[in-house]
Amino acid sequence: MFLIIKVVIFLPLYSCFNYLIPLHTVSLIGYRVLIPFKNRIEVGIIINYVKKNELNNKNRCNLKKIFLVIDNFPVYSKKFFLLLYWCEKFYHIEIPILMYFIVPNFLKKGNNILYDYIFFWKMINKKIDFYIKNIDRTKYKLIVTKIIKKKKNY
Template identity: 30%
Template structure:
């Protein structure tokens, strides 16, 4: 069993741990997941993956993975980590202010949008 640390869009300065059964789909840091929280389901971002940790309490399971890969580029993820360190702010606050509204609501990232961003970078640079 894989244990995943998930940041949720809540005003709480803690991440939450969920279990993920070993399957063909591997969780990736920076991908969005749907997790149970209280009596509802929330969209969270995977912050870390722990294969070797064991916990004495029962963990809830991830309901589904929205993204097969990270929605952040490595340089964007490093910027998020830098912001959390520099501004002494919790990572969930930075992440959920970093991503667009529709991605927060669970919409899928279209391949065409990613291609347009790459083209825009070429034009700017």
């Protein structure tokens, strides 16, 4: 049994494409996938699920399966997709074109995200929790020290 998903391919195209994904998979909106497109393999991102009544039987028979889910976690959150849908309505531009210009080239090529270079901190109710892993950039260190100096009661 399969689910039908909408995938945006990182090419300057005006439409999304439908693919099949196994039913036992969890919600994969925001994940990058490898998919067959014409005679080559392309990288795309899952943006939504397709309802069964949106497709007729002829279109269901011609759908292809995805090859591989690249990421272990979603690259983009649901808030990002809400922003995309708002941009689509406000600026009258299609989501695939928006994604083509918004997504960095590094992610379009299907490269893995290097978790060693993630710089992360968050502030919660006067507490500053920051996590720096394998980072030696002075710019980021200065930003963190400025925040810590401003918030002495943590």
